[in-house]
Amino acid sequence: MPRGYQCIVLHAHLPYIRHPEYESFLEESWLFEAITETYVPLILALERLREAGGRDCLTLSLSPTLLTMLRDPFLQARYLAHMDKLLRLAGREVRRTRGDPAFAPLARLYQDRLEEAVAVFDSRCGRDLPSAFAGLQADGVVELITTAATHGYLPLLKTEPAAVRAQLLVGAQTFQSLLGVPARGAWLPECGYYPGLEGLLEEAGYSYFFVDSHGILNATPRPYYDLSAPVVCPNGVAAFGRDAESSRRVWSREEGYPGDFQYRDFYRDIGFDLDLDYVAPFILDGRTRIHTGFKYYRITGPEEHKLPYDPPQAALRVAAHAEDFLARGRRGVAAQSERGGPAPLVVSPYDAELFGHWWFEGPQWLEAVIRGMAAESDSLAPTTPSAYLARHPSLQSVTPSASSWGEGGYNAVWLNPGNDWIYPLLHDAARRMNALARQHVDAVPGSLPYRTLQQAARSLLLAQASDWAFIMKSDTSKDYALRRTRDHLARFNYLEHCVQAGAIDERRLQALEVMDHLFPGLEPTVYS
Amino acid sequence: MDVDPWRVHAYWNVAETDIAAARAQLPGGGSDSTLVLRFTDLSPRAEDTAPPHERFEIKVKQARDNRYIGLWRDAKHYSAELGLRAPDGAFVAVAGSNEVSTPRGGPSRKLDLRQVEVRSPRSVQSPPAPTGSDQSDALLRDLFPVRVLPSDDYPVAIVEGVGDALDESPFPDLADGARDDGDAGPWSALPPHAAPPGVVFGDAALRAGDFPVVDAAEIDPYRAAAQEAKARLLTGIDAALPPVAEETVSPTDFDLEPQPLPVPEPPADAVRGPVDVAAGAGQVEGPPPDMPGLPVSPAVEWRPRIPLEGVLAGAASSPGLGAFPVQAWADVHIHGWCEPDSPLILFGQPVPVQADGSFSVRLSLGQGPELAALLAHLRNRFGDGGDR
Numbered sequence: 038m039p040r041g042y043q044c045i046v047l048h049a050h051l052p053y054i055r056h057p058e059y060e061s062f063l064e065e066s067w068l069f070e071a072i073t074e075t076y077v078p079l080i081l082a083l084e085r086l087r088e089a090g091g092r093d094c095l096t097l098s099l100s101p102t103l104l105t106m107l108r109d110p111f112l113q114a115r116y117l118a119h120m121d122k123l124l125r126l127a128g129r130e131v132r133r134t135r136g137d138p139a140f141a142p143l144a145r146l147y148q149d150r151l152e153e154a155v156a157v158f159d160s161r162c163g164r165d166l167p168s169a170f171a172g173l174q175a176d177g178v179v180e181l182i183t184t185a186a187t188h189g190y191l192p193l194l195k196t197e198p199a200a201v202r203a204q205l206l207v208g209a210q211t212f213q214s215l216l217g218v219p220a221r222g223a224w225l226p227e228c229g230y231y232p233g234l235e236g237l238l239e240e241a242g243y244s245y246f247f248v249d250s251h252g253i254l255n256a257t258p259r260p261y262y263d264l265s266a267p268v269v270c271p272n273g274v275a276a277f278g279r280d281a282e283s284s285r286r287v288w289s290r291e292e293g294y295p296g297d298f299q300y301r302d303f304y305r306d307i308g309f310d311l312d313l314d315y316v317a318p319f320i321l322d323g324r325t326r327i328h329t330g331f332k333y334y335r336i337t338g339p340e341e342h343k344l345p346y347d348p349p350q351a352a353l354r355v356a357a358h359a360e361d362f363l364a365r366g367r368r369g370v371a372a373q374s375e376r377g378g379p380a381p382l383v384v385s386p387y388d389a390e391l392f393g394h395w396w397f398e399g400p401q402w403l404e405a406v407i408r409g410m411a412a413e414s415d416s417l418a419p420t421t422p423s424a425y426l427a428r429h430p431s432l433q434s435v436t437p438s439a440s441s442w443g444e445g446g447y448n449a450v451w452l453n454p455g456n457d458w459i460y461p462l463l464h465d466a467a468r469r470m471n472a473l474a475r476q477h478v479d480a481v482p483g484s485l486p487y488r489t490l491q492q493a494a495r496s497l498l499l500a501q502a503s504d505w506a507f508i509m510k511s512d513t514s515k516d517y518a519l520r521r522t523r524d525h526l527a528r529f530n531y532l533e534h535c536v537q538a539g540a541i542d543e544r545r546l547q548a549l550e551v552m553d554h555l556f557p558g559l560e561p562t563v564y565s
Numbered sequence: 566m567d568v569d570p571w572r573v574h575a576y577w578n579v580a581e582t583d584i585a586a587a588r589a590q591l592p593g594g595g596s597d598s599t600l601v602l603r604f605t606d607l608s609p610r611a612e613d614t615a616p617p618h619e620r621f622e623i624k625v626k627q628a629r630d631n632r633y634i635g636l637w638r639d640a641k642h643y644s645a646e647l648g649l650r651a652p653d654g655a656f657v658a659v660a661g662s663n664e665v666s667t668p669r670g671g672p673s674r675k676l677d678l679r680q681v682e683v684r685s686p687r688s689v690q691s692p693p694a695p696t697g698s699d700q701s702d703a704l705l706r707d708l709f710p711v712r713v714l715p716s717d718d719y720p721v722a723i724v725e726g727v728g729d730a731l732d733e734s735p736f737p738d739l740a741d742g743a744r745d746d747g748d749a750g751p752w753s754a755l756p757p758h759a760a761p762p763g764v765v766f767g768d769a770a771l772r773a774g775d776f777p778v779v780d781a782a783e784i785d786p787y788r789a790a791a792q793e794a795k796a797r798l799l800t801g802i803d804a805a806l807p808p809v810a811e812e813t814v815s816p817t818d819f820d821l822e823p824q825p826l827p828v829p830e831p832p833a834d835a836v837r838g839p840v841d842v843a844a845g846a847g848q849v850e851g852p853p854p855d856m857p858g859l860p861v862s863p864a865v866e867w868r869p870r871i872p873l874e875g876v877l878a879g880a881a882s883s884p885g886l887g888a889f890p891v892q893a894w895a896d897v898h899i900h901g902w903c904e905p906d907s908p909l910i911l912f913g914q915p916v917p918v919q920a921d922g923s924f925s926v927r928l929s930l931g932q933g934p935e936l937a938a939l940l941a942h943l944r945n946r947f948g949d950g951g952d953r
Contacts, residue, residue, distance in 0.1 A: 193566055196663050209689045221686040232666070244686040255669040258677040273684030426683050434681040439567065439668035447569035447668060457631060460566065461576050 039418035041370025041381035048224050049389035050100035050188055052504035063321050068106055069119045073154045075393040076166055078400040083173050092177045093421045094407045098224035100184045101211035104167050105555045113164040120155050126319040127151050130331055139345035143333050171216045180421035182222040183212035189501035190451045192229045197467035203563045205241040221423050226503045228442035235270040245275035245422050252440035253278030260435055265373040265381040268435045276437050283385040294358040295396035298336050299350045305334040305343055355398050359405035367416045379429040456509040459522055466529050470497050474564035485541045490561035493532035495553050500525035570639030570670035576631035577647050579660050587649050587657040598649040600625050607642040639670035900925040
C-alpha cells in the first residue's frame, strides 16, 4: 500500500467562442492553439501511459463550453483550415531555415508536431477529442469531471441562487449528454466557493469538489489533517484542498519550473520576429502580428538577447524537474503519514492550457511525473478523487471557508472597479429569468415560447462566464469581453421582451439559436 | 457582495421619487436629512464577541451608485439599508439589501473530529432532446437563403446575403471604459430604476424581402469563379513570399508552387461582364459632386445588399446533416462611368466600356483577402491624362 497519494488535476476550459458570422475570428484561435498544443499532446501522453499499464493517472476537468466547442463540426472544420495554413507556414519555415543548424531542426520539429496533431485530431479521433478522453476514462487512466455551464463565477452570482443552480445543473447535464456518463466531481470555476454551495452541488449530482488551500485551512471546524486529507461537508459532499507548495512550483513565475532558462520562450515568435510580408499570409488579417506557434528561442535569462532553443537540453531539465516534484511529494507524505489517519494526499490542480501552450515542455513533465510515481508507487502513487474516496469513504466533517484561487484568494479579481458594473445587470437578468420561467412554466417543449425561454437562458448563462470579468481586468482582448457581456445581455433582454409581449419573431429567434448554439436540451424550468 | 474578508461591495439603484417620498416622512420635510447606507451586523454572538446588531453608516450621494466598504473584522454577517437619516437620528429606509457574509480570514478555533460518509455521485437526468430548434433546411433557407451543396468532405451551405448584425449593443455607453474613482463611468449609464435596459437589435430587421434568394443554377458559376479566385489567392501568397530552395519542398507545400495566373474570360454575364441596365429602375447614381459636368451614368437595378460584415453565415445544423460549416460566397459589383474611349483594365484584362461610358463588372471573391486593381486612363477637363 502506498504511503501517500498524489492527485494531479487539470482544468481544461475555454469560453464559448464561435463566430460563424465572420470568415475568421482571432479569439477562435484560442481553441485551435489549445487543441494543437495541449489537448492532443495530453491525449498522446495518456495513451502512452495506458499502454504502460497506468491507472488513475490524472483528473481532467472538461468544461461544458469546451466540450461543446470540441464537438462542434463548424469549429472542427475551422480548426483543420487553421492547421492547413500553419502547415503551409511550416513548409516555408523548413525551407527558410535550411542550412541553419540551430533553427532547421526546430522548424522540422514544429512541422512534425503539426502533422501529428492533424493526424490525431482528424484520423485517429475522427475530430472527436471528447470521445478520446472518454475512452481514457473508460480504461481507468483518467477521471473526467466538469464545471459550471459557462464557467460562471458562482460566489458573485449567489444573490440569485437559481442562477447558481442553473449553472451547476446545466453543466452537469451537458457533460452527461456529451460523454454519456455523469461527472462524479465538480471543478468550481476559479475554485470559487462559498458556504452553502455544497447543497447545490449535491443537487447537481456531484460527490466532491475542489477549493483553494485556505478554503480548507480556514474551514469550520478546523481540519485536523490540514491539507493532507479531503474533508466532507455536513451534507456528505467531499472537498479537496489545493496543495499550495506543489502549485507554486508549477505556477510561480519566479520559482516555478516553467521559468527554467533551458525551456522554450513563449514570447519570441516568428509572428513578431520576421518581416510582416513573410508572415502576413498566415496571420489573421495580414496586418496584425500574432503568435504563430513557431518559437525558436529558449528563455535564456532575464536579458533581451535569447539563445536558440535546444530540445535535448530542455528534456534534461524536464527529467530533473519531475524528479524534484516527486522527491518533495514523497517527503511531504512521509512527514504527514506520521500523524496517522487517512493516507496523506497531495492535490495539485492546474489550468490544463498551461501544459503545452504556455509551458511547451509541460506535457513531457506531466508524463515524467506520472511515470516516476508508477516506478516507485510504494512511496507516492497517483490517484484520482474517486479512487481516494473509495479507500477513505469516511472523513472529517467541516464546512470550507469562502475562497477562490484568484489573486488575493477571494473575489477581487472578478469584482473590482474594472468590471463591477456588470453585476447589477447580471443579477437583474437572473431575477427576471427566474420570474420568466415561473410565469411560463407551462410552455410546451418545442413551442416558440419554450424555445425563446431556452434561448433567453442560454444568453444569460453566456453573459455570466467568469472569463469576461477576468479579461476586463486585464488589457488583452478587453474590448471583446465587453462586447460579449453586452451582447448576451442584449439578447436576453430582447428574448424576455418577446415572451412577455407574446410577440416572438421566429426568424430572429432562429438566428440567435444559430449564433449561440449550445445546451440544446436546456430546460427553462431549471430557473423556476 | 463580499470582496474579501475585510471588504464588501454595495450597489444600489433607486428612484428619485422614492427618495423624495422617504424624505417627506421625516420631520420638517427632511430637508436636512442625509442619504446613507446603514449596515447592520447580524453576526451570531457565538461567533463573535462584538455586540450584536452593531450598526454603522456611510454617507452617499446618488440614487444610483456603488461603493466598496472596508471592514475591521472578518467572518461577519451584514445587511444594509439605503435610507435618509435626520440629524436627530430618525431613519427612513428606501431600499434593503441581501445579507452578506464575509469569509474567514484565518483558521477557526473550533475543533471537532466528527466524521461523515461521503455521498455517492448520482446521475443527473439528461433533458429530453430538443424539439423546437431543429433548424430544418426549409427554415434555414427562409432565414438565410441558403443552398446546401455537397463539398469534398463536408456539406457546405452557400449563403448569398444575410441580414444585419444581430448584436447591436443596447448599452452603447455602458462599457466604454473602466470606472475611475470619482467618475461614475459605466455606472452612470446604467438604466434608471425600473426601466429594463435597452433594446436589442438595430432598426434593420431580418425581413424576408431583405435577402435576394439565389437559384441553384446561379450558384455553379459562382463556385467556379470562387475556386478560381482561391487559386489566384494562393498564387498571390506564393508571389508575396521570398524565394526558397526548391529541392526541399515539403509535401505540404506542393500546392503553393507558382502557377500561371488564371485570368478567366468572363464565362457568363452572371459572373463577369456587363450587367443588364434597366432604364429608370431603382436608384440613379449621378456623378461625384466634385466632378460636375460629366455624363450621368444610366440607372442600374438596385437591390438592398447587406454589408459583408453583417453576414450571419450561420453554421447551423439540420436533422439530416448534423451541424455543418458555412461559407459565404460573395461577389463585388464594380460599376461606374468613364470617358467612352478610356481603356479600363482589371486583373490585366480589358473591361468593356459601353458607348455612353458606363461599365459594369462582377468579381467573385474567394476565401481570404482579395486585391483588385482597376486601372483607367483618364483625361481631365484640361486634357491631361494619366493612369489612376
